[in-house]
Amino acid sequence: MTPPLLSVRGLGVTFATPFGPVRGLDGADFDVAPGEILALVGESGSGKSVASLAVMGVLGPGGDGARVQVEGSAIWDAKVDLLRAPHRPGLAMVFQEPMTALNPVLRIGRTIGEAVARHDGVRGEAVTARVTTLLAEMGLPDPARVARAYPHELSGGMRQRALIALAMACRPRLLIADEPTTALDSTVQARVLGLLAGLRRSHGLAMLLVTHDFGVVAQIADRVAVMYGGRVVETGPVAALLAHPAHPYTRALLAAVPRLDLARGEALPAEEMPGTPPDPRHPPPGCRFHPRCAVARPGLCDSGPPPAPQALGPGRAAACHLLAA
Numbered sequence: 345m346t347p348p349l350l351s352v353r354g355l356g357v358t359f360a361t362p363f364g365p366v367r368g369l370d371g372a373d374f375d376v377a378p379g380e381i382l383a384l385v386g387e388s389g390s391g392k393s394v395a396s397l398a399v400m401g402v403l404g405p406g407g408d409g410a411r412v413q414v415e416g417s418a419i420w421d422a423k424v425d426l427l428r429a430p431h432r433p434g435l436a437m438v439f440q441e442p443m444t445a446l447n448p449v450l451r452i453g454r455t456i457g458e459a460v461a462r463h464d465g466v467r468g469e470a471v472t473a474r475v476t477t478l479l480a481e482m483g484l485p486d487p488a489r490v491a492r493a494y495p496h497e498l499s500g501g502m503r504q505r506a507l508i509a510l511a512m513a514c515r516p517r518l519l520i521a522d523e524p525t526t527a528l529d530s531t532v533q534a535r536v537l538g539l540l541a542g543l544r545r546s547h548g549l550a551m552l553l554v555t556h557d558f559g560v561v562a563q564i565a566d567r568v569a570v571m572y573g574g575r576v577v578e579t580g581p582v583a584a585l586l587a588h589p590a591h592p593y594t595r596a597l598l599a600a601v602p603r604l605d606l607a608r609g610e611a612l613p614a615e616e617m618p619g620t621p622p623d624p625r626h627p628p629p630g631c632r633f634h635p636r637c638a639v640a641r642p643g644l645c646d647s648g649p650p651p652a653p654q655a656l657g658p659g660r661a662a663a664c665h666l667l668a669a
């Protein structure tokens with residue numbers, strides 16, 4: 345088996361707030377293989393963004409025994425704090441809202457040019473040439489004109505492409521994309537997803553894709569990691585996981601997705617998930633999903649944390665008391 349490009353074990357993040365510590369991520373485990381697209385999915389507050397920011401080094405990860413490795417080398421290790429370097433070689437990030445991620449008072453070419461100069465150690469014409477190539481590669485017509493534009497002069501889709509060009513300036517092997525198409529309308533969203541899929545093909549780029557949209561997952565991802573309450577509760581290849589979800593939370597999440605294949609007039613299935621995600625300051629005892637779980641067993645699911653994820657088939661695993669019972 346190919347060793348993972350990114351390996352994350354026991355990753356945790358605690359925020360100090362005026363109301364006390366908030367455990368935003370509580371021991372997340374996942375791997376991304378070279379050239380693979382892994383989607384992190386889950387409800388709002390499940391820890392998807394915190395996980396991606398912690399891997400990127402924007403938030404200091406914490407947690408007993410936490411370990412983040414890229415190509416087998418630790419970029420962060422709880423036991424060797426010196427490795428907590430702000431720079432993440434081989435990783436780059438694309439944020440959800442390009443209007444805030446791009447500097448509004450700098451021309452696009454200047455922003456990307458600074459990244460090119462820093463990463464490639466080049467100056468002058470070489471920077472301009474690389475910026476133009478990057479923008480053209482993102483499918484932007486007239487890249488020289490786009491390079492001279494300010495962010496507000498571009499459409500949302502063009503800005504998102506410019507932001508992807510900025511990330512690609514660092515020649516990453518893994519792109520972390522946090523809801524990269526959420527702010528776009530559906531036709532532009534499809535084109536940006538097509539661009540990301542093309543970059544994976546042409547550059548062998550791996551991706552950690554944060555999304556709450558199963559349409560995006562089905563369209564572009566190879567594997568899914570489902571998050572709940574700051575932990576990964578189920579992982580698996582997209583087709584198998586969508587067809588046969590094993591964890592009660594994954595089943596409830598998929599049942600809540602609106603369907604377009606119903607005949608006109610047919611009632612929408614009332615599958616709204618009861619309750620709300622756990623409060624990270626006071627998580628429920630036992631399995632964090634048990635208060636909302638349709639099949640929870642009193643005395644088992646509320647008594648202790650679920651066992652370690654159990655293998656369910658090729659590349660599939662889930663952490664649930666009932667699977668182990």
Ligand SMILES: Nc1ncnc2c1ncn2[C@@H]1O[C@H](COP(=O)(O)OP(=O)(O)OP(=O)(O)O)[C@@H](O)[C@H]1O
Nearest residue numbers: 359361366368387388389390391392393394395624
């Ligand atoms: N700066 C912060 N201070 C305190 N708590 C935070 C902070 N950022 C995130 N959290 C908490 O961490 C938990 C995980 O948040 P995160 O943003 O990762 O969720 P998410 O799954 O990405 O949700 P969304 O889909 O809404 O972006 C939440 O309970 C959130 O309230």
